Amino acid sequence: MDEKREFKTEVKQMLDLVIHSLYSNKEIFLREVISNASDAIDRARFESVKDAAILEDDPEWKIKLVVDKDAKTLTVVDNGIGMTAEEVEKNIGTVANSGTKKFLETLQANKEKLPPELIGQFGVGFYSIFMVADEVTVVTRRAGDPKAGTKWVSKGDGYYTIEPCEKAKRGTEVTMHLTAENEEYLEEWKLRKIVEKYSNFVEHPITMDITREEPVKDADGKDVLGEDGKPVPPKVTVTEETLNSQKAIWLRSKSEIKKEEYEQFYKHISHDFQEPFETLHWSVEGQAEFKALVFIPKKPLWDMFMQEQRPHGVQLYVHRVFITDNCEELVPHYLRFLRGVVDSSDLPLNVSREMLQEAHALRVIRKNLVKKVLDTLADIQKKSPERYAEFFASFGSILKEGLREDFENSEKIQKLLLFNSSALDDGKTTTLEEYVKRMPEAQKEIYYLTAASLEAAKNSPQLEVFRKKGFEVLYLVDPIDEFVIPSINDFQGKALKDISKGEVDLETEEEKKAKAEERKAHETADNAWVATLKELLKDQVKDVKLSTRLTDSACCLVDDEWAMSQQMQRIMKAMKQDVPDTKQILEINPDHPLIASMRQVNEKDVKDPRLATYAKLLFDSACLMANQPVANPVEFAKQVASLMADGLKDNS
Numbered sequence: 001m002d003e004k005r006e007f008k009t010e011v012k013q014m015l016d017l018v019i020h021s022l023y024s025n026k027e028i029f030l031r032e033v034i035s036n037a038s039d040a041i042d043r044a045r046f047e048s049v050k051d052a053a054i055l056e057d058d059p060e061w062k063i064k065l066v067v068d069k070d071a072k073t074l075t076v077v078d079n080g081i082g083m084t085a086e087e088v089e090k091n092i093g094t095v096a097n098s099g100t101k102k103f104l105e106t107l108q109a110n111k112e113k114l115p116p117e118l119i120g121q122f123g124v125g126f127y128s129i130f131m132v133a134d135e136v137t138v139v140t141r142r143a144g145d146p147k148a149g150t151k152w153v154s155k156g157d158g159y160y161t162i163e164p165c166e167k168a169k170r171g172t173e174v175t176m177h178l179t180a181e182n183e184e185y186l187e188e189w190k191l192r193k194i195v196e197k198y199s200n201f202v203e204h205p206i207t208m209d210i211t212r213e214e215p216v217k218d219a220d221g222k223d224v225l226g227e228d229g230k231p232v233p234p235k236v237t238v239t240e241e242t243l244n245s246q247k248a249i250w251l252r253s254k255s256e257i258k259k260e261e262y263e264q265f266y267k268h269i270s271h272d273f274q275e276p277f278e279t280l281h282w283s284v285e286g287q288a289e290f291k292a293l294v295f296i297p298k299k300p301l302w303d304m305f306m307q308e309q310r311p312h313g314v315q316l317y318v319h320r321v322f323i324t325d326n327c328e329e330l331v332p333h334y335l336r337f338l339r340g341v342v343d344s345s346d347l348p349l350n351v352s353r354e355m356l357q358e359a360h361a362l363r364v365i366r367k368n369l370v371k372k373v374l375d376t377l378a379d380i381q382k383k384s385p386e387r388y389a390e391f392f393a394s395f396g397s398i399l400k401e402g403l404r405e406d407f408e409n410s411e412k413i414q415k416l417l418l419f420n421s422s423a424l425d426d427g428k429t430t431t432l433e434e435y436v437k438r439m440p441e442a443q444k445e446i447y448y449l450t451a452a453s454l455e456a457a458k459n460s461p462q463l464e465v466f467r468k469k470g471f472e473v474l475y476l477v478d479p480i481d482e483f484v485i486p487s488i489n490d491f492q493g494k495a496l497k498d499i500s501k502g503e504v505d506l507e508t509e510e511e512k513k514a515k516a517e518e519r520k521a522h523e524t525a526d527n528a529w530v531a532t533l534k535e536l537l538k539d540q541v542k543d544v545k546l547s548t549r550l551t552d553s554a555c556c557l558v559d560d561e562w563a564m565s566q567q568m569q570r571i572m573k574a575m576k577q578d579v580p581d582t583k584q585i586l587e588i589n590p591d592h593p594l595i596a597s598m599r600q601v602n603e604k605d606v607k608d609p610r611l612a613t614y615a616k617l618l619f620d621s622a623c624l625m626a627n628q629p630v631a632n633p634v635e636f637a638k639q640v641a642s643l644m645a646d647g648l649k650d651n652s
């Protein structure tokens with residue numbers, strides 16, 4: 001006689017919630033059932049170490065999916081530890097787990113506000129079956145118990161029945177009768193997909209009988225016909241296939257794993273066709289317990305460029321069960337090029353998104369993972385700089401984002417940066433550390449210049465005085481540099497200074513003194529000339545100043561110390577951002593013959609019409625030198641042509 005019983009009230013409430021699709025993601029019911037089966041096998045395996053008798057005549061651990069399309073049932077069979085009648089009652093009939101009670105309390109307190117994913121936070125895995133099934137039958141027998149088993153049936157309506165039954169082998173069979181809208185879970189492809197996605201690395205084989213029908217052909221490849229003249233029925237073969245790879249490679253010890261195995265696994269999870277640049281495999285015990293297998297790819301993977309494609313970053317597993325591959329709490333954004341797996345022992349399997357954000361265990365893992373990756377990179381940089389340069393060429397731009405994102409590790413990231421520089425040949429790069437070592441004593445700051453290209457940087461007039469003084473200037477030609485480098489305040493006590501902004505003061509006291517005398521001679525004339533230029537170019541520039549950074553060129557454009565640079569404005573505009581047009585400062589070189597001659601013209605007659613024309617030309621040429629467009633190129637070309645013609649006339 002089966003006994004009809006009522007679930008405890010809290011289970012009833014739970015069922016209600018689950019059935020009304022609180023899970024955002026129905027297919028995980030299979031993950032829950034498989035993971036219960038896998039745990040049950042783990043427990044049986046553990047007990048069998050002490051008591052081999054419980055293995056009975058079924059020594060091969062296995063989880064099998066059985067589909068009955070006519071009955072519309074999916075059964076998950078395991079040969080794990082099984083349950084006694086009391087255990088069934090305790091584990092499934094009631095809420096054994098205090099988390100569930102806590103969940104219900106939270107639920108009551110919050111009523112409708114609760115996000116659906118929250119349900120997964122508590123141990124309610126088994127009940128998720130009712131999202132897809134309208135009846136569940138559990139037939140189970142405790143390993144080592146007499147041959148009688150227990151049958152438990154529920155329609156998820158608040159009641160269940162429990163009765164003794166026959167069961168020849170140990171273990172549990174969970175049979176789910178699928179509702180009409182969930183019949184897709186009877187399809188081979190669907191089950192394969194779910195197993196591959198969530199349970200691929202479950203250690204035990206998850207198998208399924210696969211039925212194939214093959215038309216019967218003769219030697220010539222023609223259909224064999226029956227007596228009625230029609231093709232004979234196809235040949236049906238049934239083979240049991242294993243759906244999961246079972247290879248929890250990260251759990252194995254490093255020394256046992258061959259390079260090819262790592263490679264294969266990397267390719268499997270990254271979809272990369274090349275081998276990884278670097279493989280990091282380590283485990284942590286103590287404060288946090290986890291195992292990690294993380295790869296640095298050689299080149300950016302295609303999914304990094306697809307906005308709509310969720311990147312397959314580092315996957316989070318809990319006890320070999322896949323949880324998510326999109327966990328921001330696990331890997332910071334600036335290390336998003338990493339691929340791999342972290343398997344934690346500290347998180348519950350039913351961890352929800354909300355819980356991931358809160359989980360202390362994840363914070364510990366993240367910290368450890370970041371340290372491991374940054375230290376590994378530092379090590380490669382030290383031991384083989386050329387190899388490191390390859391990495392930096394691929395992922396340097398992304399890594400740099402860490403300067404703004406991760407202040408705690410900013411110093412380590414600073415050391416990992418590579419720059420082109422005025423002191424090096426093309427193609428060579430330097431670290432900040434090397435730069436500082438090369439600094440002459442008189443140099444107080446680390447100088448850099450941002451530019452659209454290496455060519456533009458090298459030809460920049462702003463470099464002149466630095467060249468003359470023998471001060472090295474870093475060329476920042478990666479568009480991201482503008483955003484991230486200013487967040488480095490100083491490196492080894494040396495401030496970083498953008499030489500295209502604000503004042504540049506490189507002169508020694510003696511030089512200043514000598515210059516001052518020389519300047520004094522035409523101070524008034526200089527001031528008048530600057531005032532004229534300011535007036536003539538008032539629509540184009542914010543200010544005109546005598547330059548201390550030019551030695552060869554007549555003029556250049558610079559930004560205010562705190563202004564957004566032209567390069568940055570271009571980037572922002574390209575990103576469709578609203579950028580106010582900011583005017584720049586025109587610096588003129590008082591020692592340049594052209595500037596000196598114009599000063600003389602200005603001294604003679606402030607109204608001389610040539611001054612207006614030349615002022616415009618001066619400004620336009622400064623724009624060209626800064627790689628900025630000239631407002632009216634046709635006009636510019638005409639004026640240059642006319643000047644050239646004048647020049648030739650004088651010579652003829």
Ligand code: ADP
Binds near residue numbers: 037078122123125171
């Ligand atoms: P959790 O797995 O988080 O404890 P579940 O609701 O999924 O929560 O399962 C409740 C309990 O039922 C499990 O802890 C386990 O004791 C028992 N159980 C479920 N499935 C099986 C199984 N296949 N074999 C043995 N015990 C099982």
